[in-house]
Structures are given as structure tokens and as C-alpha cells.
Amino acid sequence: MTVHKVTDWIVHAHLADRYRVGRVLIAGDAAHRQPPAVGLGLNTGIQDAHNLAWKLAAVLGGGAPDSLIDTYEAERRPVGRENVDWAVSAAGHHQVVIDAIGAGHDIPAGRRGQRLEAYFDPSPLGDTVRARALEIFHTHRGGCQSLDMEVGFGYEEGALVPDGTERPARVPMRNVHRPTSRPGHRLPHAWITRDGRRQSTLDLTGTTGFALITGPEGTPWCEAAALVAEKFSVPLVTARIGAAGTGAEYADVDGGWEAVRQITDAGAILVRPDHHVAWRSTDAGEDPEQILAEVFAAFLDR
Template sequence: MGTIEVPVLIVGGGGCGLSASVFLADQGVDHLLVERHPDTSRIPKAHYLNQRTMEIFRQHGIADDVLAEAAPLELFGKVRWMTTLAGDGPMDRRLIHEMDAFGGGELREGYEKVGPVLPAKLPQMWLEPILRRHAENRSPGRILFHHELTTFSDEGDHVLAEVRNVETGEITTVKAQYLIGADGGRFVGPEVGIRQEGPPGLVNTTTAYFSADLSEWWEEGTLITHFLSPEDPDLSSNLIEMGPSWGKACEQWGLHFAPGPPGRWDAETVIPRIRELLRLPELEIEVHKVTDWIVHAHLADRYRVGRVLIAGDAAHRQPPAVGLGLNTGIQDAHNLAWKLAAVVNGGSPDSLIDTYEAERRPVGRENVDWAVSAASHHQVVIDAIGAGHNIPAGRRLQRLEAYFDPSENGDTVRARALEIFHTHRGGCQSLDMEVGFGYEEGALVPDGTVRPARVPMRNVHVPTSRPGHRVPHAWISRDGELLSTIDLTGTGGYALITGPEGTAWTEAAERVAEKYSVPVVTARIGEGGDYDDVDGGWEAVRQITGAGALVVRPDGHVAYRATEAAEDPEQVLTEVFAAVLDR
């Protein structure tokens, strides 16, 4: 194919890489994506799309397509612990505990209050084709599956790479200003000396992906069901719907076995194990794949080396607890895309790209640590009812019988366990981990305030308009159209939000936008302004007066906050945009 010149080369066509393609295209950045596999993933893997990710998908016109295939919240908003799925023994099919999770049940109102769209459940094998379709529609001919990066070098002012067509062997030279490694850390990061910091692989987990009709026994409405065997800790596992239908109609499943040695089962030998675990000896099962995978807790020591950047699993790998992995990767891409656009198309210097690591690596650190903590604590929950691996086989049944004992002693056992179960809200109700992260330094202008204290379990989110944080959500309307304050930034543009007395800010913003050649939407919210404040929601969270102003970046994070009017708003905004765009 000769040589292709593009501003950005993306290596990796998974959830992070395809999202990066969509985000760059929406901001007018030409790019090429290469993926060594012939198609998107055939393994469900990540299956929870958190609230912040769905907001980003909404911003880029993807959310409706995701929601058309995803499980609605009422079909996945609980976590359950049970003894077995079926069976007729005295300890079979016993519900140990259930709790609302990820915005379901009584949590829903809290999630609806802080965002314009709710979380969704859609495994990666169903999500990636949607992302690929959007990427190909936006960038025809630029999304190359079955093409692998073989070599690359940073030449100082550009990256020179060779890409091989896996099917034909044909080599194409690619000259790009920047290379994004979204390849899970397989090649790009190690090639430029990026190291993964963290302990060796924590444990090996075996997962069986299979099809079966479980409608007779399945309790729908569950994101994940943990089975805690009364007899054998190796029969403890968790079962997850993998679609493409949901609830009792679900056809495909993912069964994660308790940690154990790799290679213990294959597609044939795992079938009797599944039947034994579920207490369904005659169940018809079609196994699609058995995988062994290592649970990691790694964070890259750098997110950038020269003109090479990494994102997603190439930058951070964590236990699946809390569902932060893929979501963090998509949010990496969202942060990086507008900055690349500002440099490639907007005249900002290369140094703006340094703010990507400054902002996203601390979030990666926090999310890895939180996932490790949640996963470790779940073992405490299991131990609390006597089903952990450390409980001798002869005592497991005794401990679980005591849990279900209808006596007063049983009441005490259950009350104690309930207090331990309640602590799991840090793992499955951590709304503030989904939408509450903020940047302390980077492409923003600090206002000197201290970061608000966070609820320790992260199960409550308190909105803030402090610079670095996601702009608070509130419903506003104009000419009968209802939208969220988060919608104001659109794709690639900034927002200047003020109150009815903020006309000087909006007029100044229009002049500064022209000066810097950046799109800025201005919005005076409140009585007498451009937008109505529906039910006073914006006034309750804005943390500025009606004469103050917020500048919101293209990624929805606040770049600047003025709580009051300014003597010279044009000069202020000129300095703000100079700082944010690093000009």
C-alpha cells in the first residue's frame, strides 16, 4: 500500500481504541486504526458500562445504539449470593443475601439525580461491533482489522511505523504525528520502555463462556450471582448474563470459577463441572470458550514517551471488581482526544499532551487501588458466612447451616453477616468512583479551593463545580428542548456557563472564541437567561452566583470557575484559554 500519512495512528481495535477513533473523528482529527485480529472480540469480558462512560457515549451519539442492545437497569441492578442455582437438597437454592447495585433498586434515584443517562450492561463482544460501526462510518477506509503493527520508531517530529496485512503479508509504512497504544500493553508500551508497576499476577481465574437455557432457575435482575458452595470451596463461583437477550431469556453465560491453576479444564471437561456447580446434571451446554486469565494490579510508570502514548489496559490493569477497567480506558481516550485535536488542528503546542498523563495517571492509580481493595474485601464478605477457602470442608456446611438457622442464635449470625455485607457497597454502589473523579493539575486553572472530602465508601456523590471536576448535571431547557448541562460541550467545543446577570461573560466569550479559533457555547441559565433552570437543579449545584461563570472543556470537566463577576471578563477568559490550551 506504500506510505500513509496521518496525524494519529491508533494501535488496537478493542473498546478503548475504537472509542478513541470515534472521539478523534468527531473532532476532525484524521487517523488510522490497526488491529491484528480479523474481527472484534468474541469473548464477553467487560460487561458493565458505568454512568460516566454512558454520558460520554451520549455526547458522541453512541448511547442510543448501546441502549438498544444493552440490558436495562431493572434487569441487572442487583448482586446476589446463593448456595446453588438449582437442586432439591436442604441447602440448595438458598438465597444468602442480595443488595441493590450499580444504580438498581433504591439506588436509582441517586444515579438519576447526578447524570442524564444511567449505566448499562453490555458485554464487550456486543459493544465492540457498535463502536466499530461508528468508527468506520466516521472514518471510511481508516479502520484496518487483520493488520498488525510490526515496527515503529519515534523520529522526534513524527512516528514512523510499519503495518502488515496479516492475510496477505503486504507492508504499509505509516507516518504519524502521534501513536496511541491501545493494545493492552502487548507491544507498544514495552517497546518504548514503559514499565508496569505492581505485584506479580495476583491469581489465576478460569472462565467458561457457554450457552444454556437457565430460564427455569434464573432470578432475573442480577448483574452477578455468587455461588458459595456448602461443601467444596472449588465449587464457589459467580455467574453472569452475557446476552444477547436478558433476564430469563438470556442465552449466553460467563461462569468464573474460584481461583485455581491454569489449564484445569477445557471445553469438554468443564461441562460436568458446570453441571455439578449449578446442580443441573442433565443441563444441555454448548461451551464456546474456556479461558485462563491472571488478575493483575498494574499501573504504567508513564503514559507518554515522546510521541507515543498509551491508554486503556496498556496503562492500567486491575481486578474486575467495581467494573472500572474498560470504563477507565474509554475515559482515557476521551481525555486524550480533545487534546490531540487542539495540537493537531488547533495550534496548541505539543506540551498540552503532557497534561494527559498528569490528569489520567492519578485516576488510573486510584481505580487500580480501589478495585484491589474491593476484590480483597469481597473475600471478607465470603468469610463472614463461613464459605471462604480458609474454612475447612467439614465446617463449611456447619457454618452455613448456622446462618440459615431460624433460632435466635441464627438471628445473631445473620445480623453480624449483614453488617459485613453492607460494607460491600464500596464495591457495587460506588457511584462517586464512576463520576466523582477530578484532576488536580493539568489543562485547567485552579481556583485555590481544597478538593471536597469524599464519602469513604464512595457510595454518595456530591457534585462540585471546582476546576478539574466533571461539570455538575442539571436539567435545563430552551424553547421546549430539555437537555443536561453536561450536553452543552457537544463534541470538540467548550461551554461558558453563567447566570442571568452574566451577559458580560457571554459577550467576552464570543470574542475570545474568535481570537483562539475554538467553538464556545454560551449559556446563561436561570430566570431571564438563555436557558430555564428546570426545578432549580442548576442553582443547587452550580456553586457560583448568577454573575459568576464556569468554563467547561470539551470533555465536560470544568477548566475555570469565577464565583462572582469579573472587572474585565475578556482579559480573564483570554488568560484562561491561554492556560488551558497552553498557548
């Protein structure tokens, strides 16, 4: 083999100080740039657009003031910071994995052959070398299986109404995702059916519309939602989800929704067009119409 040219690649990590200045908004690589480890770059950019699109539509359509767009930076920049840092950490850990078999560039060239031979040595000592390396390989799940980094992020402030609950604890390696309906987090996925058609709870929200999801006893919330949506000129669908025989429009076919909804049969969850929870009530409300009116006024800044 003849090497004709060698080039260097330098790991870069950048995060913009601002995501908005006046009428200029940035997203994707313009807002955050990171090494390709974990594959968070493109995912984070798509999430930026998903977050911003419905807010622009609401403002341009007259449904919300310009201040709603300010929540874009408030929500997305902390996620950008976390994802950039995670990708840099994962990229650095790649070297640890390579070193485990003796091929790392930090290992003197004269010793690499010896280290590789030790790794493939069929002796009992070779078994030990491979066992040590295997434990290091398992730590790489933080770079290749970090599902909680991809869908477990949540917004602590912005176009949402917090309910006072603490953010759920996260697995340090981020390879386990625990769904939650806490405001600011992505609506948990669960399979539901209606008239024999199976769909995801995530299918209930539209590209610009909101969804109010309740338990089988959530009719008061649904009736109030129709009135409030008309008052605020906001597209909104309602969906009561429950076990078969409860009278709900959507059936919780395998109990998956009940396991992640974190509300009672009389509770309600308001979901934004980007699938993030804007507000929730774990149980029935004394005045659902007044409560929902205050909720929409709060996170739409109306």
C-alpha cells in the same frame, strides 16, 4: 456432578510508569490493568480516550502546542492509580463477604457445612449470625455502588486553572457522589430547558468545543467569550442558565442547577469538551475579556 478441570485465576494490578513517550500514547488496559471488581477497568479506559481526544484534536488542528498532550498523563495517571487500588481493595473484600456466610476458602473444609447450617438455622442464634452477616453485606456497597469512583474523580493539575479551593471531602465508601463545579472536576448534571426542550447541562459541550456557562447576569462574560474564542480560534458556545423570568436562555426547571453550580448569578464556568471544568469565577469580573484571554492562554499553553 463431575469436575473435569479446575483452573486458577490470579488477581493482577498494573499501572504504567508513563502514559506518553514521544509520539506514543497509551490508554485503557495498556495503561492500567486491574481486577473486574467495581467495573472500573472499561470506565477508566473510556475516560482516558475522552480526556485525550479533544487534546489531540486541538494540537493537530493548530489550536494548541504539543505540550497540551502532556497534560493527559498528568491528569489521567493519578486517576488510574486510584482506580487500580480501589479495584484491588474491593476484590479483596469479596472474600470477607463470602466468609460471612461460611463459604470462604480460608475456612477449613470440615467446618464450612457447620458454618452454613448456622447461617440458615431458624433459632435465635441463627438470627444473630444472619444479622452479623447483613452488616458485612452492607460494606459491599464500596464495590457495587461506588458512584463517586465512577464520576467523582477530579484533576488537580493539567489543562485547567485552579481557583484555590480545597477538594471536597469524599465519603469513605465512595457510594455517595457530591457534585461540584470546582476546576478539574466533572461538570455537575442538572436538567435545563430551552424553547420547551429538556436537556442536561452536560449536553452544552460539544465533541471538540468548549462551553461557558453563566448565571442570568452573566452577559458580560458571554460577550467577552465570543471575542476571546475568535482570538484563539477555539470553538465555544455560551449559555446563561437561570430561573424562569430571569431572562436567561436556559431555564433551571427544578432548581437543580442552582443547587450545584457554586457560582452567583453573575459568575461563570468554563467547561472543556470532555465535560471537565477548566476554570470558574464565582462572581462577576472587572475585565471579563482579559480574564478569559489569560485563562485560555494558561490551560492551552498559548
